Amino acid sequence: MFSRWMILAASVLCPALSFACDHAARYQCKDAIRQLVVYRSQAMEFAFGEVFAGLPPQVSIQFVSSDDEGYAKYSGRVAYDVEQRTLFVPVVFLSARTPIPLKWAASYWPYYGNARYQQAFPLIAAIDNALWGAVLQETARQKEIDWPHEGCRSVDVTRRLPCEMLISGVASLLTDRHPDIFNSNQMERIWPESFSDFERRSWRNDRDYGDVRRFGGIMLLRPLFSEFGAGSALAYVAQTPFVVEGDNMRASALRYQERARETLQNVRSPAKQEVKVAPESLVLPVSREPRFIALGRRDGV
Secondary structure (H helix, E strand, O other), X not given: OOOHHHHHHHHHHOOOEXXXXXXXXXXXXXXXXXXXXXXXXXXXXXXXXXXXXXXXXXXXXXXXXXXXXXXXXXXXXXXXXXXXXXXXXEHHHHHOOEEEOHHHHHOOHHHHOOHHHHHHOHHHHHXXXXXXXXXXXXXXXXXXXXXXXXXXXXXXXXXXXXXXXXXXXXXXHHHOOOOOOOOOOOHHHHOOOOHHHHHHHHOOOHHHHHHHHHHHHHHXXXXXXXXXXXXXXXXXXXXXXXXXXXXXXXXXXXXXXXXXXXXXXXXXXXXHHHHHHOOOOOOOOOOOOOOEEEOOOOOOO
């Protein structure tokens, strides 16, 4: 027979039900999404440490319809606008399913550990992506640069691919506790020492390009996440573009890591220790003043 404690733990780890709003209860749907944002932000800090320190004390949540500027600007995605310091949530997400109880979302890793949860509640991934974007944008702004970095918009593969590697590496390390296994000994394929040769052959093989972007990004950032914690590593990544120097990606990647260690060695994040001691089943209580609040011109949409 299961004890009461085990039943309670199961209800925290596994949402028993899901809820989808109807048109008549939109104000309740907005409140549920606001609460979901609060839970996910606190789940992130519980899992990784104080990652939101660079954000304003309060960030407004604005619900936007398809005729709003914020909707068009971000192509209908949940997104953080660094200029307005506002989290835009398209009203189409009001009908998205949310877990019951909502407190289940206050634990970060169970969602990414089960593909069924990700399929059932895509809104959680959309919120997480926007919140991590807020962290990276605000941190990059301190150095008066943009996130994603300018190179991601370049038509030059030499500039675009290194930028995409940072994005891919960050995404993998924040959403997968066990990134894909690959042969790290095949360094020439993952970090090509002659980037010009790689560029000439990669246009014929999307897989080669994708492997460098994904696996090269993981190899570039995983040591920094492991040594300094997510908060410090993200701060460095947001403020420091990765570039290929001297046509040698491997040498450039090792140099990027070396410079990161020099910068971060005296700015260690407590996140590394917290990740080790925090059981996945624990839920951070909603006890402090929420950073994200539901305000905005179109809140009555």
